[in-house]
Amino acid sequence: MPVVREFTLPDLGEGLTGAEVVRWMVEVGEVIAVDQPVVEVETAKAVVEVPCPYGGVVTARYGEPGEEVAVGAALVTVAVAPPAGSGSSDGDGLPAGVERPLVGYGVAEPDRGGRRRRVGAAVAAPAVAPVAVPVAVPVAVKASAVVPVISPLVRRAAREHGIDLALLTGTGRDGLILRADVERAVAALDGRSAPAAPAAVPGSAAVPASAVAAAEVVPLRGLRRAVAEKLTRSHREIPAATCWVDADATELMALRRQLNAAAGPKVSVLALLARICTVALARFPELNSSVTEDGSGIIRHQVVHLGFAAQGERGLVVPVVRGAQALNTEQLGAELARLTESARSGSLTPAELTGGTFTLNNYGVFGVDGSTPILNHPEAAMLGVGRIVAKPWVHQGELAVREVTQLSFTFDHRVCDGGTAGGFLRFVADCVEQPGMLLRQL
Structure with a gap:
């Protein structure tokens, strides 16, 4: 039976306590090799690629681009297949219960050929056959049209309250969805009073909602x-x-x-x-x-x-x-x-x-x-x-x-x-x- 292993965000050095997800490099259900980079994160010092020490099928990933993940918190879970003919070790080739260290973590030489500098050195590993396992996705993933949202705070608020951003009409410039738009949608669901939508000034020509200037707090990250x-x-x-x-x-x-x-x-x-x-x-x-x-x-x-x-x-x-x-x-x-x-x-x-x-x-x-x-x-x-x-x-x-x-x-x-x-x-x-x-x- 495959073993689901959880890979947490490692300590990236310099006493950092967390990192912000920039982009995911793997999808749920994708087969990955040992030490394959799975996510690109931004720390207070640099943007780095984080390799996963397990090979297998990605069953879940945690954190959306723009969200911060604390050191020690889960990044991905991987279904690891045990080696053929062996029942005493995990899929990374080590005895059961022994966690494999990240290869070369923190001491990799500069990668002159790429745009980013790798945190750890990639190590070739045999391809892992796909394993049929239940896929637990923390956040619903679906293909849809581009939603006009800039702020990760707006995305988080919508996700926490189960609001589908694709169904909202933004009141910001060029239809940008603002936090107030999400709050109104939440209020409509539970019957609370919501912040009033921008309205035209009495006695003046009607102003399109998309032309109403809005202020937004940009988080320091x-x-x-x-x-x-x-x-x-x-x-x-x-x-x-x-x-x-x-x-x-x-x-x-x-x-x-x-x-x-x-x-x-x-x-x-x-x-x-x-x-x-x-x-x-x-x-x-x-x-x-x-x-x-x-x-x-x-x-x-x-x-x-x-x-x-x-x-x-x-x-x-x-x-x-x-x-x-x-x-x-x-x-x-x-x-x-x-x-x-x-x-x-x-x-x-x-x-x-x-x-x-x-x-x-x-x-x-x-x-x-x-x-x-x-x-x-x-x-x-x-x-x-x-x-x-x-x-x-x-x-x-x-x-x-x-x-x-x-x-x-x-x-x-x-x-x-x-x-x-x-x-x-x-x-x-x-x-x-x-x-x-x-x-x-x-």
């Missing part, structure tokens, strides 16, 4: 919720201060053009700024630090894990270049380019998004000059770089057109005073204006 919580904590706990200075970047840009005229990989402005940061942190190591959880001490980090702001498909993320102080400009450029591409494709792993000790924020790419950003908790400092633009500038006693940028430096006032922060920023500005100064540090 996944990455956005993690960012919101982190920024709130940073703003609440860290006494941050910001100083800034304008710098003449003409010589730095000339150096970049000179380097890129030679054979070899191209050098980006971000790579040059990253190299300047690592040199500056060697001179001011107190800024490569963080305050302990209880606030009783300061942790001085011996290596620089350099975070940098990058725009990805899930929004602004901060990938981390580990051991940046040991990389030269060309190596920094290669790692920055690799992580930037991973951010754009949405394939960054949780490990590549955590553990930073200092952040470089090049917001000049958005066409702005200055900013006073919130620190990336628990880091103690962040260097911001505005756009590099031609401006009138006094150079060697004469007015000239130079390439100028604004540098801003936000720091945790608990780890240093203004003199240290000012010294760091001034050194960075001097390196931007006279990049030859870096030769003293190499």
